[in-house]
Amino acid sequence: MAAIDGPRVTAKSGKARQLVVFLHGFGADGADLIEIGRQWRSFLPDADFVAPHAPERCAMSPMGRQWFPLTMRDPDERWRGVIAARPTLDAFLDEELEKRGMDERSLALVGFSQGTMMALHAGLRRRVAPRAILGYSGILVLGPAQPGAERPAQNPPPNVLLVHGEEDELIPIDAMMLSANSLADMNVPAQWHMSAGLGHGIDNAGLIHGALFLAQSFGVKVEFGRR
Structure with missing residues (x-):
């Protein structure tokens, strides 16, 4: 199993108490999302941010990476992909x-597209749930079995926010509602935000919603006048 790594942004306060891990989309790499960490330092001054590059080179975008292959021809490839990439x-x-001396409740996973698939799949299967999972423009991947199969009993469950563009041409907006309903079936409540007029991407409103969601999840008070 190959180790992964990627760009990092250290805690603004100089002392990390939380860890935010960005999981990029298909054909991108960690550099695609790490800038968000720089933007969120004022919201989360005690957070380290890291955006690992996915383990595989992307066949459709050789300069980019993938968590797992996507052909769009096999209805089960996402399920097999998240299972294979999770370890x-x-x-x-x-x-x-471990190297920060943190526990799972100090962790937040932030995904985009394929990275959201990974964040939800892996986060919901950690022995102890991460504090928060924030998914942009993605979907909860379900297997052929019951929606909650192969999941430990996480108590409490993670806080979950799903953010999606209303005009997403790659993963339609319906995916957000289907994912939220499936999460509810797993007893994992999910908040959601729809970005009007947005395609497959992240807009400023989505970034602000995400930052405030993470701050609230970690119990960090945000004072807008002093950011």
């Missing part, structure tokens, strides 16, 4: 938490 991601999360 590599789990090992990375374990190492990052």
